[in-house]
Amino acid sequence: MILGAQMRGFLAGRHWMTVAALVLLLMALTLPPVTLPRNASSYIVTLDITQSMDVEDLVLNGAPVSRLVFARAAMREALGQLPCGSKVGWSAFTGQRSFLLLSPVEVCGNYDALLASLDRIDGRMRWTNYSRIAEGGVYSAVRVAQALGDGASVVFVTDGQEAPPLLPSDALKQDINPAHVKGWLIGVGGDQPAPIPRTDAAGNRTGYWQAGEVVQVPQMHASETHAQSHEELSALQGHYLAQVAEQVGFGYRRLTDAASLRDAMLDARLAHREKVPTDLRWCPALLALLLLVWRFLPGTAVSSASMRFGARVWPGVDRSAGGVSRRSAPSVPRGPPTSLATRTLTRPRRADP
Numbered sequence: 001m002i003l004g005a006q007m008r009g010f011l012a013g014r015h016w017m018t019v020a021a022l023v024l025l026l027m028a029l030t031l032p033p034v035t036l037p038r039n040a041s042s043y044i045v046t047l048d049i050t051q052s053m054d055v056e057d058l059v060l061n062g063a064p065v066s067r068l069v070f071a072r073a074a075m076r077e078a079l080g081q082l083p084c085g086s087k088v089g090w091s092a093f094t095g096q097r098s099f100l101l102l103s104p105v106e107v108c109g110n111y112d113a114l115l116a117s118l119d120r121i122d123g124r125m126r127w128t129n130y131s132r133i134a135e136g137g138v139y140s141a142v143r144v145a146q147a148l149g150d151g152a153s154v155v156f157v158t159d160g161q162e163a164p165p166l167l168p169s170d171a172l173k174q175d176i177n178p179a180h181v182k183g184w185l186i187g188v189g190g191d192q193p194a195p196i197p198r199t200d201a202a203g204n205r206t207g208y209w210q211a212g213e214v215v216q217v218p219q220m221h222a223s224e225t226h227a228q229s230h231e232e233l234s235a236l237q238g239h240y241l242a243q244v245a246e247q248v249g250f251g252y253r254r255l256t257d258a259a260s261l262r263d264a265m266l267d268a269r270l271a272h273r274e275k276v277p278t279d280l281r282w283c284p285a286l287l288a289l290l291l292l293v294w295r296f297l298p299g300t301a302v303s304s305a306s307m308r309f310g311a312r313v314w315p316g317v318d319r320s321a322g323g324v325s326r327r328s329a330p331s332v333p334r335g336p337p338t339s340l341a342t343r344t345l346t347r348p349r350r351a352d353p
Helices: 002-012 015-030 067-079 111-118 133-148 219-225 238-248 258-265 282-295 299-313
Strands: 034-040 042-048 058-060 063-065 087-094 097-106 152-158 183-187 197-199 205-208 251-254 272-278
Touching: 015 282, 042 067, 042 097, 042 133, 058 067, 063 067, 067 111, 067 258, 087 111, 087 133, 087 152, 097 111, 097 133, 133 152, 133 183, 133 238, 152 258, 183 238, 183 258, 238 251, 251 258
Parallel strands: 042 087, 042 152, 152 183, 183 251
Antiparallel strands: 034 272, 058 063, 087 097, 197 205
């Protein structure tokens, strides 16, 4: 009897909420990841590290920055917005090859490593100064993704500057993407042609490329386009990149901020269904928080809430006096009782004829 009364007092006093919250908090600390099916994506992000990517024609935080710095900053921000289970790897392009630097790894478990390795991708990795984007960079990036498997997609960030330039009569090869690997070409750079910085192997700037130091489009071909060749200058070749993307089956998007890169990488067409470890520790933690809030609410607030709830559930029950009683219909007043002693029995008179 005493134990039963103590248990009823324990439950009625809301002390059980504290114990339940502690149990839920322990679950939040020890609950392992649960493997659940969800949409996941795997990307090989290829950054163009040719010298035209050193042109400072973009603005970041109010200061002019190079195209490569702008692309890395956008990638840093987009990386933090990818869902857990997504995989990202790095690749660098120059010359005629995209070189795999880091195979795709899961973003949440390797976030710091991805950021640290991203910051080290720059022109000091460059092994040549010429650039074949479509038939070199995209071609090799596609084959790297195909070799890795696992549904890896390509995100190729470049300004579209071919060096030496393509002639108007040159046609792209038709077998750049025979495996139909999915991906995006991301264009970065300004619209106005700007001088291309010249850097040494250590990344130090030594001046700018001059017209006589780079291969120009021959005059007979330049006259066909009604423009003189100035390959010592560089601007975003968005129209050309859009054509390449259409031919290889990629999408094209201009990099304006981190959101444009994030939206491209979150494209549902690049995702595939996969079982990935999912962190559900927030569920018991949230329940514990709600219990603790309810436990330490003032008693009057809890009583008022309980009364309102009871009034909706049991509309015929009165709880105002701390007890429970059924409300009855209003009583009808009665007259004074009549006793037999005061009654007079009269026999009705018969009418005379």
